[in-house]
Amino acid sequence: MDNGASSYRRFLEGDKESIINIVSEYNNGLVLFLSSITGDICLAEELAEDVFCGLLLDKPRFGGKSSFKTWLYSIARYKALQMMKKAKWTADIPVDEMYTLTDEADIEREHIRNEQKIAVHRAMKRIASDYSQVLYLTYFEGFNNTETAKIMKKNNRQIENLLYRAKSALRAELEKEGFVYEEL
Numbered sequence: 001m002d003n004g005a006s007s008y009r010r011f012l013e014g015d016k017e018s019i020i021n022i023v024s025e026y027n028n029g030l031v032l033f034l035s036s037i038t039g040d041i042c043l044a045e046e047l048a049e050d051v052f053c054g055l056l057l058d059k060p061r062f063g064g065k066s067s068f069k070t071w072l073y074s075i076a077r078y079k080a081l082q083m084m085k086k087a088k089w090t091a092d093i094p095v096d097e098m099y100t101l102t103d104e105a106d107i108e109r110e111h112i113r114n115e116q117k118i119a120v121h122r123a124m125k126r127i128a129s130d131y132s133q134v135l136y137l138t139y140f141e142g143f144n145n146t147e148t149a150k151i152m153k154k155n156n157r158q159i160e161n162l163l164y165r166a167k168s169a170l171r172a173e174l175e176k177e178g179f180v181y182e183e184l
Helices: 003-012 018-038 041-058 068-087 107-126 129-140 145-152 156-176
Strands: none
Touching: 003 018, 003 068, 018 041, 018 068, 018 129, 041 068, 068 145, 107 129, 107 156, 129 145, 129 156, 145 156
16 A cells, blocks of 8 residues: 555544645645646646545545555546536646746756756647646656556557657657757
8 A cells, every 4th residue: 555545544544634644745746737737727726625625525435446646646637627628718827937946056057957847848738638648647747657547547558659649749849949858
């Protein structure tokens, strides 16, 4: 059992403090993932809060068929897609507003890294939603293909195909800006 699953089990058994462990461990990654779906960091934060409130109030059953993180992200993705269907709403937030320079000694290197991140995030917003989701889950969150497949409700072969097409689409978008991202 992973840490999230044991914390959730303790919460269900009455340890109210263990929900704090779950929120602190998964909140940041969940917000970023939800942001890749909604395109709005504020909305992503609200959705993440809804997911955690759902755990707190509804106490859904965790069957253990996947990791706790996979289960949690699946719930979050479902909530985000339901909200998007109801609202039929998308928004663009300039990614450059989310980054700041912090280390004055390495300001040039940090600036280059930030520009690369901005270029990648901008390019990810221009590719298909499924593409950005599969890239985010696999490369930024570290899920393997099986876990990503469970979250996205697809099979492993579909995830492999999506990853291939997503990397190609992202590479093409980056090249349009004259930027070549070395890790693709």
